[in-house]
Amino acid sequence: METIKQAIKYGVVGLSNTLITMIVIWVMMKLFGCREGLSNLTGYVAGILNSFIWNKQWTFKGSSTGWTKGAVRFTIAFIICYALQYGLVLILKLAVIVPCYNEEAVIEESYRRTKEVLVKLPNPTEIIYINDGSQDKTRSLLDHIAATDPHVKVIHFSRNFGHQPAVTAGINNCDADLAIIIDADMQDPPELIPDLLEVQERENANVVYCVRKSREGESLFKLFTSKAFYRVMNYMSEVHFPLDTGDFRLVDRKVMNEFDRFKERGKYIRGLISWVGFHQVPFYYEREARIAGETEYPISKMLKFASTAMLYFSKKPLRLATSLGFISVLVGIILAVWFTLGKIYGFSNAEVGWTSIMTSIIFFGGVQLLTVGVLGQYVGILFDEIKARPEYIIDEKKNY
Ligand code: UDP
Ligand code: MG
Numbered sequence: 001m002e003t004i005k006q007a008i009k010y011g012v013v014g015l016s017n018t019l020i021t022m023i024v025i026w027v028m029m030k031l032f033g034c035r036e037g038l039s040n041l042t043g044y045v046a047g048i049l050n051s052f053i054w055n056k057q058w059t060f061k062g063s064s065t066g067w068t069k070g071a072v073r074f075t076i077a078f079i080i081c082y083a084l085q086y087g088l089v090l091i092l093k094l095a096v097i098v099p100c101y102n103e104e105a106v107i108e109e110s111y112r113r114t115k116e117v118l119v120k121l122p123n124p125t126e127i128i129y130i131n132d133g134s135q136d137k138t139r140s141l142l143d144h145i146a147a148t149d150p151h152v153k154v155i156h157f158s159r160n161f162g163h164q165p166a167v168t169a170g171i172n173n174c175d176a177d178l179a180i181i182i183d184a185d186m187q188d189p190p191e192l193i194p195d196l197l198e199v200q201e202r203e204n205a206n207v208v209y210c211v212r213k214s215r216e217g218e219s220l221f222k223l224f225t226s227k228a229f230y231r232v233m234n235y236m237s238e239v240h241f242p243l244d245t246g247d248f249r250l251v252d253r254k255v256m257n258e259f260d261r262f263k264e265r266g267k268y269i270r271g272l273i274s275w276v277g278f279h280q281v282p283f284y285y286e287r288e289a290r291i292a293g294e295t296e297y298p299i300s301k302m303l304k305f306a307s308t309a310m311l312y313f314s315k316k317p318l319r320l321a322t323s324l325g326f327i328s329v330l331v332g333i334i335l336a337v338w339f340t341l342g343k344i345y346g347f348s349n350a351e352v353g354w355t356s357i358m359t360s361i362i363f364f365g366g367v368q369l370l371t372v373g374v375l376g377q378y379v380g381i382l383f384d385e386i387k388a389r390p391e392y393i394i395d396e397k398k399n400y
Helices: 002-031 036-059 066-089 107-118 138-148 163-172 190-203 220-236 253-260 269-276 299-313 316-345 354-387
Strands: 094-100 125-131 152-157 178-181 207-215 245-252 280-287 394-398
Touching (some): 002 036, 094 107, 107 138, 163 245, 163 253, 178 190, 220 299, 245 269, 269 299, 299 354
Parallel strands (some): 094 125, 125 152
16 A cells, blocks of 8 residues: 555656756747757756755655655656656747848838747747848837747848848847748748648758748749849759759758858849758749738849859859850861951952951950950859858847
């Protein structure tokens, strides 16, 4: 009888230990957004304290052989706790990375919609907003959101550095296991986040990249240039890129760790993430129209973006320039032979060839300038890269 009672007591202590440890870890991670390490430590300490209190009061009462029993019980409790916390750690932390530039019109709605999706997930989550030097009210709106929600981190840049540096800063300053990169304007609907997570889990993918089946509210010009861009890019580049994908994608810790190692300043992020490799799977979706505000990608920024992509991922422009040079030399030789023979055998009257001379001077002058220009682009990149300036400058961080 006494043994059964004692066994029940041990059982109760063990169970309460496990429960307390689990609950503390869960509260720390889910409600306070703490990292696993800290949460686990706090959970363990709470569990061990609990067992000491109970043992002193109840289980060991009047027992003189408590030490060995205590040690055995402690070890068992430790193993159970460890197994359980291992189960908890398997729930991955998710970060949503959102670059924002002059997005005062959309930011609150964007936060509301994203948050609505995130609270329904079992994972601990956070949103990282990168304010890319906005001149409107974006900064104060983000500060306000960060003040009311501890799961929102904000990074303010010292000025506008551009979309790609903003996303880079988000990845560099993210400690979650999974991250989803998404635009502030809700063109990529946050409601798709659970689907992305599901695909990631089902396929055990390192990257889930989103492919646009259609694009709402986009000008014909943008549709055409973007379609053409991805196709030319694929032809030019040494690596194959999936067509019609933006930066909207899910990446895991492995990919983020590799990404953090990239030293190049001109980052074409979707290309780099493709280039990293691992297991990447597509996810097809309909791209929506902006919910409000204007696109921050005018034609000049689009061209800069396209040229970064092209020049950083391909040496084909250089090779094309060389081929062009070869062709001109060949044409030159043929013409020289033709005119010399013509002079000797009298089938060509070279003196009246003013038009042909002018045309070829202008044509080959153009070819030369073009080739030098292409070369200059690469030299420019070398110049930028060798200066090794930081890619962005952070003015302030909130909730870090
Ligand atoms: N963006 C940025 N810095 C910039 C330009 C844009 O951080 O210099 C952000 C912008 O706030 C948005 C995302 O990048 O969240 C995509 O920009 P936009 O919607 O203007 O581009 P589009 O969807 O038209 O390609
Ligand atoms: Mg947009």
